[in-house]
Amino acid sequence: MMTNTLFNGKEQIFKDVIRLAENWKNAYHLSGFEGGSMEEIRAFHATPVGQKIDSLHTFLENYMKTLNFDDVKMLQTVMYLGGIRIMINHYYPKIFIMTI
Incomplete structure (x- = not known):
């Protein structure tokens, strides 16, 4: 019987990426920010909520860099x-x- 071993041992990678991406996406959606001008975007990213969203994005990027x-x-x-x-x-x- 032939089995697919492509994903053997890779389940945790999928779980981690999905969890980190969902955390980032959910925080962004909960913020209520819908975009705007460049000034509005910069101002949002300077707020505590914007900084939290940026840190969640950084966590995801840093994890991806370890792969x-x-x-x-x-x-x-x-x-x-x-x-x-x-x-x-x-x-x-x-x-x-x-x-x-």
């Missing part, structure tokens, strides 16, 4: 494939259902 090339490529591939599935489900749900 080796193969792990990053694995994450990119899975994210790319997930993006395709989301796009298909959103824009072409009838076509997707017919192909299952």
Whole structure:
């Protein structure tokens, strides 16, 4: 029997990246900031909430920098494939259902 060993031992990487990205995304959404001019963006990032969001982004970036090339490529591939599935489900749900 042939098994796929591509993800063996990689589960924690997925969990860590998802957790760090969700923390960053949730903090941003909870802030209520919806963007604006460059001055407004700079002013927001200077606030305690903006600084917290920036630190969460830095945590994610620093974690990603600890990964080796193969792990990053694995994450990119899975994210790319997930993006395709989301796009298909959103824009072409009838076509997707017919192909299952």
